[in-house]
Ligand SMILES: Cc1cc2nc3c(=O)[nH]c(=O)nc-3n(C[C@H](O)[C@H](O)[C@H](O)COP(=O)(O)O)c2cc1C
């Protein structure tokens with residue numbers, strides 16, 4: 001092959017391979033510390049310093065590298081150690097003291113510290129491979145393949161690990177050809193609606209240039225963090241994907257719209273873009289192809305509605321982030337009035353793999369109408385909070401229990417909330433639903449952009465619906481009647497129910513309003529806002545009814561409907577743990593030396609329940625309040641303070 | 643410009659290509675409730691959501707202020723679904739509108755009263771509680787008063803001030819139910835240099851949210 005693009009790519013690859021030799025050499029000593037936001041919040045930067053200091057102290061010539069996140073956010077801070085005699089080994093739950101021990105034991109003496117080993121990256125007799133973890137048998141890592149392994153600050157490392165090969169291949173083909181390839185692969189948008197990517201391309205290409213390309217990295221769903229983690233871990237996958245998409249639609253300018261609350265992601269991207277420009281991957285002549293493409297980062301102020309595509313474009317233009325009516329579609333009239341294609345981070349980042357490996361490889365996993373893999377951010381009541389990537393078609397049950405490790409603290413699963421404020425809550429009997437755009441839709445949830453929040457027996461479903469409604473109401477842009485005012489009335493009705501003022505009419509009104517807001521709102525924020533209410537009403541109606549008919553919150557989460565109570569038969573008398581834990585001095589000792597809660601003072605902070613030693617387990621929650629046994633008044637009640 | 647022929651409520655109507663259904667209907671004397679639309683407002687705002695109509699063969703009602711006419715289209719301005727949306731939307735608007743008609747300067751010109759009269763939906767909703775916003779009234783301007791508690795956020799004043807007058811004095815602020823009409827930088831209206839005698843915002847306001855101040859009593 002001798003065309004200029006291939007030549008240029010091969011030169012880049014050769015230079016990168018050479019520059020990265022020390023990172024690939026199996027006999028070199030290398031410590032990779034996961035320093036994405038999840039790692040940092042668990043103390044990864046301190047861990048990194050500790051590794052450097054220990055290596056110095058023990059006079060070991062090794063390198064310490066910052067990498068992103070492997071998806072095991074629950075196990076941060078993590079590090080991967082490479083040294084002669086052992087496979088690259090992933091350690092979890094580290095701290096600076098362990099860094100010192102690991103340098104001595106693992107790096108110097110070739111003895112792993114097994115208590116903290118998550119797994120090896122290669123087969124080896126001494127360290128069980130990561131692949132043997134049950135979750136790895138179900139996961140299928142494509143987008144996440146390099147996350148936590150590649151150095152996000154180094155384009156050389158990315159290239160040495162395969163970045164920009166897909167681009168080189170794409171640039172050697174006619175754009176039409178790539179549209180067909182992506183159509184055959186069946187790649188659908190991962191930002192929410194699952195719109196086929198090729199169709200947006202085909203539409204935009206019909207309208208005259210200049211055209212724009214936008215990456216949506218606004219990620220506003222509560223509990224979602226996959227786009228952030230992904231950018232922090234493998235930014236070049238996104239940049240490469242955007243250059244490919246820009247080539248196909250003939251855009252010479254692109255934007256990445258990131259929320260300003262993601263400072264690390266922004267810094268990683270800025271650095272990656274500068275490096276790509278330096279190597280001629282961005283700029284007037286992309287990889288010697290004669291085509292130009294420039295990429296700019298736009299920071300949003302973190303309004304949820306700015307994730308909606310037309311509001312996002314208004315925001316880039318400097319206007320208030322308000323969605324506009326369609327048609328025209330943005331593929332025809334988008335940013336600055338020009339044809340524009342907008343995609344989610346994960347959609348664009350899928351392109352390098354797709355073009356490197358081809359449509360057949362891409363669609364080799366997945367279901368009939370949802371091809372490839374799906375990335376989720378697991379949060380809430382899950383043992384393994386973090387990122388997972390599974391083939392489409394995996395059941396929710398496998399994802400939640402095998403990969404996610406189930407519900408922690410011996411609690412029982414109640415519901416999974418998928419798709420954020422626009423999504424729905426599915427109960428246990430829906431867990432055999434496959435992860436697939438259409439199957440999830442049918443169940444009342446939606447794929448959304450990958451947020452997955454788990455709820456257990458302590459979560460009240462009415463309160464959950466209220467929480468999401470409060471969010472959408474606060475984040476409504478205020479433009480249209482149904483979303484601005486309708487969601488407020490819905491929120492008020494839900495607040496009445498969780499505070500014990502609900503009546504059967506509340507439910508009727510809630511349903512009517514939900515239907516109207518869904519049918520009448522201008523954009524998808526409003527149209528989907530009722531989903532959390534409608535799905536909880538569908539699957540957990542009994543909880544609504546308990547609140548309304550019996551003033552009872554079955555999960556004892558709604559403060560107005562339950563009380564803490566110390567069971568006299570269980571109270572150890574001599575123990576003062578609960579008394580000391582109470583921040584408002586609501587617990588007193590009666591004449592029989594039993595502890596009693598002054599209900600007028602109690603602020604329901606749960607401290608006494610946690611403080612009471614498991615041997616006694618004397619503090620319980622009681623709902624409805626009518627079931628609270630009669631309690632004696634405080635002996636000094638009425639006397640006032642001293 | 644090419645003309646298209648369509649049917650609205652059984653009546654044959656011709657309209658220039660690209661015209662929105664709402665205006666084609668209005669010219670033919672067919673009423674469709676609307677509060678935020680203006681023939682010159684492009685792209686249409688689509689915020690009040692009262693102008694829903696049914697189009698034969700379409701699965702859901704659409705807003706007529708945003709939907710262009712098309713040859714052979716069959717439109718009905720009433721249906722069970724449309725009536726429900728209009729009633730619900732209007733009741734929602736009225737649940738945040740201060741109903742102080744006795745003192746409100748809009749009087750007979752009130753766009754809300756027109757919608758109520760035409761659609762037979764009462765001004766005071768029987769089903770939804772009134773949400774009081776208690777926003778401050780701004781009378782700092784020599785000629786214009788601004789009572790955001792009467793405002794239904796149709797945005798006509800913002801549009802006229804920005805795009806027709808070019809003054810850019812008015813804008814929206816906040817989100818959710820707190821969204822309100824405000825001035826640039828939230829300064830009092832009086833602190834802005836409105837063009838002399840420009841009353842375009844007052845004239846276009848369908849409610850009494852922006853009004854001519856009574857001449858000072860000497
Ligand atoms: C209120 C609202 C918020 C949204 N937030 C996001 C977001 O944070 N990230 C995202 O990719 N898409 C978001 N979307 C979906 C986008 O409008 C758009 O459909 C998507 O980015 C298209 O990309 P895709 O085709 O790659 O899925 C949001 C939509 C709505 C209505």
Ligand code: FES
Nearest residue numbers: 676690691693707
């Ligand atoms: S007139 Fe159509 S939405 Fe207001």
